Amino acid sequence: AQTVTQSQPEMSVQEAETVTLSCTYDTSESDYYLFWYKQPPSRQMILVIRQEAYKQQNATENRFSVNFQKAAKSFSLKISDSQLGDAAMYFCAYRSMSFSNSGYALNFGKGTSLLVTP
Amino acid sequence: GAGVSQSPRYKVAKRGQDVALRCDPISGHVSLFWYQQALGQGPEFLTYFQNEAQLDKSGLPSDRFFAERPEGSVSTLKxxxxxxxxxxxxxxxxxxxxxxxNTEAFFGQGTRLTVV
Known part of the structure; x- marks a missing residue:
């Protein structure tokens, strides 16, 4: 089974600054997807960014970018120019590319609570 | 609807009571997943439906948990x-x-269940 570890229960960043959230994972598969989800107090999971393991180029989405190190099984999220609206729980998630009886179910880490201060 | 809808948003149940949680997926979506998220934890997989077929229920914590999706659209977790x-x-x-x-999962806002 794949495991996802987020070692930072809480992080804090000042508005307009940059913050990096860490994630490591364990898998024996060679092809998979990695995701970062944002969960605000409304509880709805919002997809922030996605990385395909077979792609060497790191994914970027506006102010959000990842540092994907496949050999090290590391997948960190960098948020640039942090905004008050970025405050939320952030979850790293793994998904196999192999279809199974559980479909393409996601394996989540325990999350990192991001605080943004003015 | 435009997104995944879950009801109720909040449910308080007395210990021993039966509850039913409803999920309305996006119209036409084949796959449906249920996850359980304990306080301070990440979501954990409970069960998966492909249309009306429940292909995996390995994540259900006990035989007190039951899920169905009889017509391949709305699902109920009991x-x-x-x-x-x-x-x-x-x-x-x-x-x-x-x-x-290459298929993205869309989440509902969840039901917060509190058992007292």
Whole structure:
């Protein structure tokens, strides 16, 4: 089974600054997807960014970018120019590319609570 | 609807009571997932439906948990004789495809169940 570890229960960043959230994972598969989800107090999971393991180029989405190190099984999220609206729980998630009886179910880490201060 | 809808948003149940949680996926989505998110934890997989077929229920914590999707659209997660350890947020997600690997999951806002 794949495991996802987020070692930072809480992080804090000042508005307009940059913050990096860490994630490591364990898998024996060679092809998979990695995701970062944002969960605000409304509880709805919002997809922030996605990385395909077979792609060497790191994914970027506006102010959000990842540092994907496949050999090290590391997948960190960098948020640039942090905004008050970025405050939320952030979850790293793994998904196999192999279809199974559980479909393409996601394996989540325990999350990192991001605080943004003015 | 435009997104995944779950009801109720909040449910308080007395220990021993049965509850039913509803999920309305995005219209036409084949795949439907239920996750359980305990306080301070990440979501954990409970069960998966492909249309009306429940292909995997390995994540259901006990035989008190039961899920169905009889017509391949709306799904209900039922918990019988609720216990305090059942208190959690229950998230539903749907995706358009089944075996299409490049398929994104869309989440509802969840139901927060509190057992007292």
């Amino acid at each position: 918990i019988q004789r609720t216990q305090q350890e059942d208190s959690a947020v229950y998230l539903c997600a749907s995706s358009r495809g089944a075996r299409t690997e």
